[in-house]
Amino acid sequence: MERMGPPLPALIDTGRASAVTLSVPGPAQNKFSSPAIRHPPSAVRPITAAAAAAAAAAAAALCHRQYSINIQQAFPSHQKSYLGNYSAFSLLTHLQSSLSLVQQDNSPPSSTASPVDAFALARDATHLIRAHATKVSLLLTNAPSQQKQPPAALSAVVADLIEGPVPALASAAQGCDPLWCGVVLRRELALLAGRVLAGLAGLLRFVSGAASLDDDNQSSVQATAILWSACDALIQMTSSAxxxxxxxxxxxxxxxxxxxxxxxxxxGQQEPDYEDVYDDDDDDEDDDQSFSDDDDDDDDDDDSSPSAQSLIDHLLSPQPIPTDDPxxxxxxxxxxxxxxxxxxxxxxxxxxxxxxxxxxxxxxxxxxxxxxxxxxxxxxxxxxxxxxxxxxxxxxxxxxxxxxxxxxxxxxxxxxxxxxxxxxxxxxxxxxxxxxxxxxxxxxxxxxxxxxxxxxxxxxxx
Structure with missing residues (x-):
């Protein structure tokens, strides 16, 4: 994918202050506001306002080959300023919280000039997330053991993820109109999209520790498999919905x-058999009376008496219909x-x-x-x-x-x-x-x- 917007140093800055605070700017806190979340400097990838605009343009380019998407309706101007203060992890956390609210909210999204094909947008964005996540997994596996900073290629792939497919996927779920497909389908899309973002966040946790991943390659592979499974489920749903x-x-x-x-x-085919129950009780009484210290006798008693598991199964299983069926x-x-x-x-x-x-x-x-x-x-x-x-x-x-x-x-x-x-x-x-x-x-x-x-x-x- 062609690079859009400012160069990589403007998008990824690993040398900022001791921590980055997640906050939602704007004149008023909306329902997506969340408390401050702090992350260590090695895990942050701040995104500038210019990068947010590039994310909007990239998201439109992803899906324009099949559908004409008005990027202004997918990313309103006030949301661009929000994205400017988010790091990679805080953005994923915020988007997951937003999608969880979509699953509980029955109200339609804000009206737009033209309807968004949410399924097509989500499908194309998920394809790109899966492809970029595969690159991240391969770069993590082959990262030099003594390197203190993430490789430039790894940082570039993460920047591409945050610029385009991640906000596009969230916009697809949030912009899915219940008047178009119903509330149930909208909630299902938000649920599956949230699982994809959660899987991506689990994989990106290994990016900041690329210098010490020699012993944790199996964990990064497992995180990649979880993300692949979530992506495949969403792609299957959006392709056939x-x-x-x-x-x-x-x-x-x-x-x-x-x-x-x-x-x-x-x-219904089971027949009540009371004789076996009484026979078992008689056998238990005979075993108690003939108890001895002889090992052979103990073995015979164990063989003839019902096991504990069979007694439990007998007690928990439904009783057959009585013969007279009163x-x-x-x-x-x-x-x-x-x-x-x-x-x-x-x-x-x-x-x-x-x-x-x-x-x-x-x-x-x-x-x-x-x-x-x-x-x-x-x-x-x-x-x-x-x-x-x-x-x-x-x-x-x-x-x-x-x-x-x-x-x-x-x-x-x-x-x-x-x-x-x-x-x-x-x-x-x-x-x-x-x-x-x-x-x-x-x-x-x-x-x-x-x-x-x-x-x-x-x-x-x-």
Whole structure:
């Protein structure tokens, strides 16, 4: 990448005062303000105001090959003065704090003249962060053992990181508009971007100690691997979002529901065996009465008595359904397995035929799609938890709790079907017919009390 802005000595100054204070200048402290943070002189890389302007221009050049980005909207003029007082570590710390606030804030970013393609900007910036981090790792590994200052090549790579891709990545996450992709996707982008910045900060901690890294090469390699993993996750998400994000969620929920169904099916096939329990108690009493000091007898007793682990497993494992089934658990288990099968079929069809067609509507405040995507993400995350609660009620053999959990599962499954019924433009299609059949098959179970009341009232009416 071509150098932009002032030369390296103006960007990296390792001989400044004893410490550098992180503070947010400006007429008023905003919500991103943080207490003063001090770093040793060997770890600081102050950035001038001119370097901040160069960072803005570099960030635009990174992504201009595919998208036209207005750099003034990515880096407002008041933010340029902020960057001028930050070192490399303090800048990363501040940006991570800002992204953590993005994950908690539902308010949209400040209005801009034209929308920013946040996914494209984040993807290109992450590619460059990964490439530059690889250079840093190689230079750290091959750094001279007696050198007191970081090599010039290493300092240049760090300067390139701070000038361009790092602020570009933070701007992508902060500038992602919920009206464009929804709150859930914005939070996911901020979360993954924060992990990339945290991984980069972990790698840059080794830059100031390049003179003594002979014994710590393995640690720098581990830090590089952590950063690579974070970069790959963000690149995969931004390359396939929004469709790929929801396809992955639907597949994960489908697999979890299949696991719940397999466990319940295996539990339902278990038969209560009381004879083994009584036999074990009798064996324990016989062992206590025939206790002797003979080693052979002790070995025989150990072989015949149950182990401690088997007793723990027996106590913690769910009890099988009784043979007489006084609580009518087996009919409820059959209803649960049927509902699980229908829900997995719906999710499987959705991630193959509905979710891959998701598209972003742009910054249209009247579009219902972002709200629909947020609701869909919540129901996809919550559906496995609902069925896990239902399974826990079945294991406990509590029919009232089972009925309540069944109703909640049916409501969530029908809600997911409603969100998936029409296409992303709001029109019915062939997939809508499949959803209609699902609605016909999935019905709320009637309470046992109402059934009993109807049964008792029937003879009196006759």
């Amino acid at each position: 929004p469709a790929g994000f929801f396809v992955a969620k639907a597949r994960q929920s489908e697999e979890l529901l299949k696991d719940v169904a397999d466990e319940l099916r295996e539990w 609580s009518q658990i087996r009919p409820r288990l059959a209803t649960t397995l049927r509902l699980l099968r229908l829900a997995t079929l719906l999710l499987g069809a959705a991630h193959r035929r509905r979710l891959p067609d998701i598209h972003v509507p742009g910054c249209d405040p009247d579009s219902p799609l972002p709200t629909r995507l947020d609701a869909l993400a919540r129901v996809l995350d919550g559906l496995p938890e609902r069925f896990e609660d239902l399974a826990a009620a079945l294991y406990a053999l509590r029919p009232v709790d089972v009925d309540d959990a069944l109703r909640r599962c049916v409501r969530d499954a029908r809600h997911a079907a409603d969100l998936l019924a029409d296409d992303w433009d709001g029109a019915p299609d062939r997939f809508t017919l499949l959803v209609d059949r699902f609605r016909q098959e999935v019905k709320l179970p009637e309470p046992e009390a109402s059934k009993a009341a109807d049964t008792s009232a029937a003879p009196s009416q006759g």
